[in-house]
Amino acid sequence: MxxxxxxxxxxxxxxxxxxLRPGSGHADDTTPAATVGAAEQADATNTVLHxxxxxxxxxxEPRTSLLDAxxxxxxxxxxxxxxxxxxxxxxxxxxxxxxVLSCLTLAARCQGKAITTIEGLAGxxxxxxxxxxxxxxxxxxxxxxxxxxxxxAAALIQEGHTGSDGEIREWMSGNIxxxxxxxxxxxxxxxxxxxx
Amino acid sequence: MQAFSLLQPxxxxxxxxxxxxxxxxxxAGGTDLMQLMKDNVEAPTRLVDLDGVGLSGIxxxxxxxxxxxxxxxxxxxxxxxxxxxxxxxxxxxxxxxxPQVRNMGTIGGNLLQRTRCGYFRDTGFACNKRxxxxxxxxxxxxxxxxxxxxxxxxxxxxxxSDLAVALMALDATLELRSADGGTRQVPxxxxxxxxxxxxxxxxxxxxxxxxxxxxxxxxPAARRSHYLKVRxxxxxxxxxxxxxxxxxxxxxxxxxxxxxxxGVGARPWRLAEVEAALGGAALDDAVLRDAAAxxxxxxxxxxxxxFKVTLLRRTVLRAxxxxxx
Numbered sequence: 001m002x003x004x005x006x007x008x009x010x011x012x013x014x015x016x017x018x019x020l021r022p023g024s025g026h027a028d029d030t031t032p033a034a035t036v037g038a039a040e041q042a043d044a045t046n047t048v049l050h051x052x053x054x055x056x057x058x059x060x061e062p063r064t065s066l067l068d069a070x071x072x073x074x075x076x077x078x079x080x081x082x083x084x085x086x087x088x089x090x091x092x093x094x095x096x097x098x099x100v101l102s103c104l105t106l107a108a109r110c111q112g113k114a115i116t117t118i119e120g121l122a123g124x125x126x127x128x129x130x131x132x133x134x135x136x137x138x139x140x141x142x143x144x145x146x147x148x149x150x151x152x153a154a155a156l157i158q159e160g161h162t163g164s165d166g167e168i169r170e171w172m173s174g175n176i177x178x179x180x181x182x183x184x185x186x187x188x189x190x191x192x193x194x195x196x
Numbered sequence: 197m198q199a200f201s202l203l204q205p206x207x208x209x210x211x212x213x214x215x216x217x218x219x220x221x222x223x224a225g226g227t228d229l230m231q232l233m234k235d236n237v238e239a240p241t242r243l244v245d246l247d248g249v250g251l252s253g254i255x256x257x258x259x260x261x262x263x264x265x266x267x268x269x270x271x272x273x274x275x276x277x278x279x280x281x282x283x284x285x286x287x288x289x290x291x292x293x294x295p296q297v298r299n300m301g302t303i304g305g306n307l308l309q310r311t312r313c314g315y316f317r318d319t320g321f322a323c324n325k326r327x328x329x330x331x332x333x334x335x336x337x338x339x340x341x342x343x344x345x346x347x348x349x350x351x352x353x354x355x356x357s358d359l360a361v362a363l364m365a366l367d368a369t370l371e372l373r374s375a376d377g378g379t380r381q382v383p384x385x386x387x388x389x390x391x392x393x394x395x396x397x398x399x400x401x402x403x404x405x406x407x408x409x410x411x412x413x414x415x416p417a418a419r420r421s422h423y424l425k426v427r428x429x430x431x432x433x434x435x436x437x438x439x440x441x442x443x444x445x446x447x448x449x450x451x452x453x454x455x456x457x458x459g460v461g462a463r464p465w466r467l468a469e470v471e472a473a474l475g476g477a478a479l480d481d482a483v484l485r486d487a488a489a490x491x492x493x494x495x496x497x498x499x500x501x502x503f504k505v506t507l508l509r510r511t512v513l514r515a516x517x518x519x520x521x
Contacts (some may be wrong), residue, residue, distance in 0.1 A: 004199050004511055039204075040201050040202065040203045040242075041202045041203075041204075042199075042200075042201035042202075061199065062199075062200060062201060062202035062243070063197045063198075063199055063200060063233075065230070071509075075442060084234065085231050085234065085235075086227055086230070086231060086296075089294065089296060089482070092296055098270075098299045099295060099296050099299060100300050101296045101297065101300065102298050103230075103324070104224065104226055104227050104230040104231065104297075104300065105230075105300070106202070106223075106226065106230070106243075107204055108225075109202075109223075109245055112343075122430060135373060152296065155295075156295070159295075169430075169431075170430075170431050172292055173295075173430070173431035173432040174294025174295050174296045174297065175292075175294075175433055
């Protein structure tokens, strides 16, 4: 029998970085906002982020992007790095309920804010309606852009930009799919919106 | 990205004081600065985070609109009073970047974004804007996206902001604050500098000075305004050419006309020659065509961007036709 090792476990194990998952870190009851002061941060510092409903303590430098903090320090690999320049949308997460690009966000500026990634979108073991709709409509091929597409789509439905397929396309324009699964992505969003 | 220290002040005064130190930059939405830092085009040793300084209001008061510098692009674009009273602003913002970027980007930061010229953003090339005196490979190189108005032998970079074009058409005023506590009002038409032989100096901002707010007067023309952006793809792309227009008529004749263009100028460009042809005129199609044909007569083009002259005239015409209906 093959050893039970997944790509994700392998990558986490070889990343060589401190891995603290939500709930397993130096959780305390102080509000993260209390740590944001006028103090100047220069070196790697313990930083508390609120990710998917729980505090995570990470040792990060001021220059660490939220994307790298999530993937390489918090072990949350669902958020993807595409262009790392804000042009592709693969790294889309929600901060305080709004969709943003984690590659262009400094993690140190996120203290006191509620961060939601694809891992926390559903909030349970059930699929989020948008996740289910992407499965049903085959809204992907290689799947690399999919977490960002789904995070963006979930926000788009909340924003109410679902009046027509054209409107959905315009408001999904920040998420590029190299495979070209756009028709199925639009169908999935239309479906999730009607069910939601 | 080079290492830097991060300061998170709780007030604009504290931020202004902190920005006096050499090597310091403000960071607002970060959508442009983060790209520039990742590519080593910018390498500040210290960032002053503006998230904690407030300055995020969108206010309608005293017969005008006041947008504080940290107001997010998406919030301004969605504001019902902005859409009603200054549609060209809302339309320019919605034509900018992507929904995610608009949720992050701020009004002040948008006005201070750097050019998208590929040579500026690649440290493997010379660039007079990034490294004064090193030369401009764009003039004989990849210049399709670059300026046909206001460029110089040193630089033909375009200014990429859509919002700035709308604000040019509306004669907006920028409220600038400096560390000594002073505030000054600068018309947007005097804010951006032409490249000349110092393309590295893009605005009249003094070191450490910040944009605190943008104010725009209420007017009949502002209520009848429009932004049209022509680009290589339908969305999430910088302008090849854009036009911001605003018009007021009385008894069928033009009382007030504003025409500005983006994607063509070294700075957001006001088309005074088009406006002059329309003053007092009736908004019939022949008049609009004649006026639009006057745009860009003084253009200085390269082989790659000469198409922009015709595209500018057609874009201006379409925008004028849209507000004339």
